[in-house]
Amino acid sequence: MTANPLAATIAHLGAAARAASRQMARASTASKNLALLALARRLRGESAELQAANARDIEAAEAAGLAAPLVDRLRLTPKVLATVAEGCEQIAAMPDPVGEIGGVRRRPSGISVGQMRVPLGVFGMIYESRPNVTIEAASLAIKSGNACILRGGSEAIHSNLALWKLVQASLGEAGLPPEAVQLIETTDRAAVGLLISAPESVDVIIPRGGKGLIERISREAKVPVIKHLDGNCHVYVDAAADLALAVKVTDNAKTQKYSPCNAAESLLVHRAVAAQFLPQIGAIFAAKGVEMRCDAASREILQQLDGAQLADATEADWAEEYLAPIISIKLVGDLDEAIDHINRFGSHHTDAIISEHHPSVMRFLREVDSASVMVNASTRFADGFEYGLGAEIGISTDKLHARGPVGLDGLTSLKWVVLGQGEVRI
Amino acid sequence: MTANPLAATIAHLGAAARAASRQMARASTASKNLALLALARRLRGESAELQAANARDIEAAEAAGLAAPLVDRLRLTPKVLATVAEGCEQIAAMPDPVGEIGGVRRRPSGISVGQMRVPLGVFGMIYESRPNVTIEAASLAIKSGNACILRGGSEAIHSNLALWKLVQASLGEAGLPPEAVQLIETTDRAAVGLLISAPESVDVIIPRGGKGLIERISREAKVPVIKHLDGNCHVYVDAAADLALAVKVTDNAKTQKYSPCNAAESLLVHRAVAAQFLPQIGAIFAAKGVEMRCDAASREILQQLDGAQLADATEADWAEEYLAPIISIKLVGDLDEAIDHINRFGSHHTDAIISEHHPSVMRFLREVDSASVMVNASTRFADGFEYGLGAEIGISTDKLHARGPVGLDGLTSLKWVVLGQGEVRI
Numbered sequence: 001m002t003a004n005p006l007a008a009t010i011a012h013l014g015a016a017a018r019a020a021s022r023q024m025a026r027a028s029t030a031s032k033n034l035a036l037l038a039l040a041r042r043l044r045g046e047s048a049e050l051q052a053a054n055a056r057d058i059e060a061a062e063a064a065g066l067a068a069p070l071v072d073r074l075r076l077t078p079k080v081l082a083t084v085a086e087g088c089e090q091i092a093a094m095p096d097p098v099g100e101i102g103g104v105r106r107r108p109s110g111i112s113v114g115q116m117r118v119p120l121g122v123f124g125m126i127y128e129s130r131p132n133v134t135i136e137a138a139s140l141a142i143k144s145g146n147a148c149i150l151r152g153g154s155e156a157i158h159s160n161l162a163l164w165k166l167v168q169a170s171l172g173e174a175g176l177p178p179e180a181v182q183l184i185e186t187t188d189r190a191a192v193g194l195l196i197s198a199p200e201s202v203d204v205i206i207p208r209g210g211k212g213l214i215e216r217i218s219r220e221a222k223v224p225v226i227k228h229l230d231g232n233c234h235v236y237v238d239a240a241a242d243l244a245l246a247v248k249v250t251d252n253a254k255t256q257k258y259s260p261c262n263a264a265e266s267l268l269v270h271r272a273v274a275a276q277f278l279p280q281i282g283a284i285f286a287a288k289g290v291e292m293r294c295d296a297a298s299r300e301i302l303q304q305l306d307g308a309q310l311a312d313a314t315e316a317d318w319a320e321e322y323l324a325p326i327i328s329i330k331l332v333g334d335l336d337e338a339i340d341h342i343n344r345f346g347s348h349h350t351d352a353i354i355s356e357h358h359p360s361v362m363r364f365l366r367e368v369d370s371a372s373v374m375v376n377a378s379t380r381f382a383d384g385f386e387y388g389l390g391a392e393i394g395i396s397t398d399k400l401h402a403r404g405p406v407g408l409d410g411l412t413s414l415k416w417v418v419l420g421q422g423e424v425r426i
Numbered sequence: 427m428t429a430n431p432l433a434a435t436i437a438h439l440g441a442a443a444r445a446a447s448r449q450m451a452r453a454s455t456a457s458k459n460l461a462l463l464a465l466a467r468r469l470r471g472e473s474a475e476l477q478a479a480n481a482r483d484i485e486a487a488e489a490a491g492l493a494a495p496l497v498d499r500l501r502l503t504p505k506v507l508a509t510v511a512e513g514c515e516q517i518a519a520m521p522d523p524v525g526e527i528g529g530v531r532r533r534p535s536g537i538s539v540g541q542m543r544v545p546l547g548v549f550g551m552i553y554e555s556r557p558n559v560t561i562e563a564a565s566l567a568i569k570s571g572n573a574c575i576l577r578g579g580s581e582a583i584h585s586n587l588a589l590w591k592l593v594q595a596s597l598g599e600a601g602l603p604p605e606a607v608q609l610i611e612t613t614d615r616a617a618v619g620l621l622i623s624a625p626e627s628v629d630v631i632i633p634r635g636g637k638g639l640i641e642r643i644s645r646e647a648k649v650p651v652i653k654h655l656d657g658n659c660h661v662y663v664d665a666a667a668d669l670a671l672a673v674k675v676t677d678n679a680k681t682q683k684y685s686p687c688n689a690a691e692s693l694l695v696h697r698a699v700a701a702q703f704l705p706q707i708g709a710i711f712a713a714k715g716v717e718m719r720c721d722a723a724s725r726e727i728l729q730q731l732d733g734a735q736l737a738d739a740t741e742a743d744w745a746e747e748y749l750a751p752i753i754s755i756k757l758v759g760d761l762d763e764a765i766d767h768i769n770r771f772g773s774h775h776t777d778a779i780i781s782e783h784h785p786s787v788m789r790f791l792r793e794v795d796s797a798s799v800m801v802n803a804s805t806r807f808a809d810g811f812e813y814g815l816g817a818e819i820g821i822s823t824d825k826l827h828a829r830g831p832v833g834l835d836g837l838t839s840l841k842w843v844v845l846g847q848g849e850v851r852i
Binding site for chain 2: 022025026099105107109111113116118120121203204224242245248249251252253256343352363365366367369370371372373374375376377378380381382386387388398399400401403404405413414415416417418419420421422423424425
């Protein structure tokens with residue numbers, strides 16, 4: 001009934017997803033697993049067709065002068081396809097979260113009360129570049145009994161369309177509604193605005209991409225958003241740290257990969273161990289070309305290192321997510337100062353303490369207000385697969401609903417179940 | 427730094443609540459319980475002062491010509507005070523949710539991963555009339571380790587101020603920051619707009635009141651809102667129902683009280699039992715003066731009853747929350763029709779099936795998309811106290827985060843805890 005053809009398209013696709021979500025919610029575990037295994041088989045078997053579609057995106061990206069690392073993120077190499085196929089098989093092998101009933105207790109009135117896990121309904125996924133996200137989102141939707149509406153980046157449109165066709169065929173093969181996974185075929189940007197304003201079609205929006213995209217979507221959305229803003233992750237080396245362990249973990253947290261959101265961006269060191277610890281980690285950073293942005297006290301210690309790239313940290317550095325070979329470094333007088341600094345400048349994503357002192361460890365775990373808090377482990381572990389969730393649809397920096405890596409459970413909600421034998425309220 | 431004095435006040439109060447929330451998050455269980463027991467003692471001991479403050483509100487309400495039932499809702503009678511004092515003692519007796527660690531599992535990498543329950547931070551509570559909500563919100567905030575900012579109705583301002591002073595004294599007595607429970611002293615309506623736009627001060631807003639208030643707050647809020655919209659609750663009497671039980675439960679769900687959100691507003695009856703069941707429940711409704719708004723098929727059966735107030739149901743009746751002695755009645759051909767009707771017209775609050783047939787019961791529990799789904803029990807049980815939550819801060823009709831009655835757990839979030847021994851990502 002609308003004059004705007006794009007609005008009509010999105011409304012139509014939303015209604016189809018909503019209808020399919022009801023079927024998905026009652027789908028058997030067997031049929032959902034069948035769809036996932038069929039999808040894995042097709043991803044392996046139709047590799048040539050997928051790569052032909054992908055070649056069109058690559059060609060367009062190169063013609064448009066996209067930087068080489070960005071072009072690489074678009075590529076559906078046989079290795080990428082094998083990985084996503086394996087992901088589908090892993091999700092098929094996981095327990096079905098839907099219908100799980102927990103915590104049932106008898107109440108004095110005679111009723112028994114518990115909670116049942118059920119799908120959220122329809123989620124909308126807005127993402128950029130990597131076409132493998134299409135399969136990750138679809139496979140998590142299938143297993144969690146949700147429908148989803150996918151909106152990938154325009155630069156990956158041919159790849160996404162080709163992958164989506166396999167998803168729909170696999171759903172059909174398993175007797176499930178192909179409409180359960182929808183893909184917005186147009187690259188018109190207005191489609192995003194329509195999708196995030198449609199509570200009748202979408203229960204939650206999950207954006208994956210740059211901070212700008214996510215902030216804009218959160219601001220404009222008329223449906224709930226599971227947000228992932230920045231990852232300004234800290235490593236705090238306590239006075240009671242095992243320093244060899246601290247060197248190993250800090251090095252890994254910063255340098256194992258620079259671009260992930262769970263890489264460390266800031267290092268806090270207790271004054272009592274700074275003179276011993278900093279030269280060791282500083283030498284590694286210097287050797288790996290990591291620039292160190294220091295407060296005055298840490299700079300004084302690191303100054304003596306040969307070949308270190310040092311700079312004075314500004315206030316802005318404490319809040320920065322570099323995603324690059326740069327780290328900010330600050331000495332602290334005690335645990336309180338470390339916790340206060342992290343809660344003030346951090347992004348509530350992932351923060352780690354290196355310490356052998358139990359009371360300090362427990363205070364750090366309790367008082368650092370982040371989605372993941374770690375002891376004597378690399379921040380790089382903050383990841384759905386590493387946590388045992390099988391896969392992740394994203395990492396939430398929100399406090400409500402899902403916090404940290406969001407897997408199958410984060411795509412469900414708990415409803416109350418009351419089992420009675422004719423009880424009434426008195 | 428702002429020119430607007432009200433904005434400065436709200437900002438100041440928000441900053442104080444935020445600072446206090448950090449202390450509350452690490453408060454010991456003993457000190458939180460001490461504050462709750464001190465509050466209970468004061469509510470009982472200072473009953474005269476509270477009633478004097480309450481008398482000012484009652485007087486103003488009567489002078490303003492407020493209807494008698496609304497004036498009654500304002501009253502802090504000794505019975506009301508005894509009930510809220512007892513509520514504080516019950517919350518003190520409950521386990522502390524904060525710091526609970528669950529689901530810790532060893533991962534192949536060597537790290538152990540689990541989840542820890544922590545306070546949300548600061549919640550804002552916007553409510554109308556009943557001053558006892560001030561104590562309910564404060565006591566749940568204290569036990570859950572949160573700070574809160576309360577904004578009661580202007581008609582209860584003197585009562586709320588008097589109650590709040592007792593809360594602050596009790597916090598102080600227990601060595602906790604009195605700023606953990608803030609009350610907005612001005613009755614200026616602009617204060618609400620400022621509160622719901624202050625993510626730096628407030629982590630979540632919980633409005634309690636009419637649908638209009640809640641819709642407006644949800645629309646304008648810049649922070650997450652735990653919403654409770656309407657309660658259009660259904661009772662579905664299945665073909666396989668125990669009809670004596672169905673009569674007892676349906677009667678209770680509709681007539682035990684008319685005003686609560688968990689009272690039944692709509693009755694669906696399977697055709698196979700309608701001729702037997704409807705005259706029985708209809709006679710009770712007729713005797714209690716409950717108007718029945720019927721579809722054609724149910725009207726035909728009920729027509730034969732003496733003294734029944736019957737009307738033809740319109741489409742609007744299926745979606746209506748009457749909160750009055752009115753019920754809509756419809757016959758359905760099967761379970762699918764019942765489920766579809768509830769999911770389409772219901773408000774996703776609380777719905778019950780009366781049936782002895784296990785497969786129908788399980789399908790109803792799984793497929794009705796409501797915060798509470800019940801079998802052979804009155805919808806009136808949808809309540810935090812009846813569910814064993816101790817008390818409730820509200821009932822959520824949202825799907826994300828907390829669903830249904832929201833107690834201590836709903837005021838907390840789960841963060842990930844990673845316990846390592848120097849593990850790094852490979």
